[in-house]
């Protein structure tokens with residue numbers, strides 16, 4: 286497996302794979318900001334906004350490849366506020382459904398920590414759906430629970446779901 290921080294040009298070349306992974310995760314019920322029905326056009330327009338943010342240097346787009354196939358992705362948003370330059374937020378950890386439970390999600394999160402450290406970001410934040418694979422993964426990687434927000438979102442099928450905020454302090 287290869288993990289890389291990708292630039293706008295590589296991201297644009299991978300838009301088909303990124304859109305596919307996002308659409309799959311929504312079909313599978315992930316709380317990633319969207320509800321069904323969700324079209325390929327919506328997926329591509331979401332990624333175009335991410336690519337603009339990458340080009341502006343606001344966020345890192347980190348991807349996992351098996352051979353040359355993109356099989357997972359995560360984003361690290363570098364908080365721009367002058368009083369929060371030590372902080373970053375993790376978004377959209379997604380692994381292709383055919384390649385889950387092989388350690389790719391964990392490897393992407395380990396890379397998030399490395400990239401944050403390189404940029405002297407020592408506090409990481411994220412929120413995720415209560416229950417299921419992502420909560421388990423973050424706990425295993427020693428993220429600390431901050432709190433649960435009941436009915437924070439609805440899932441892609443419209444069902445109310447709680448989410449959990451997690452934080453992690455990085456030591457240099």
Ligand SMILES: CC(C)(COP(=O)(O)OP(=O)(O)OC[C@H]1O[C@@H](n2cnc3c(N)ncnc32)[C@H](O)[C@@H]1OP(=O)(O)O)[C@@H](O)C(=O)NCCC(=O)NCCS
Nearest residue numbers: 310315378379380385386387388389390391413417418419
């Ligand atoms: C969450 C996700 C990224 C994990 O990716 P992955 O490559 O499977 O991650 P890993 O293989 O490193 O670890 C998965 C962990 O979740 C567990 N797991 C996997 N599927 C699970 C399930 N349905 N229910 C409970 N635990 C599950 C695995 O057992 C493993 O934990 P363990 O190593 O402690 O046993 C992937 O399931 C995914 O893309 N889900 C849909 C999108 C999503 O919900 N993203 C989170 C947004 S914050």
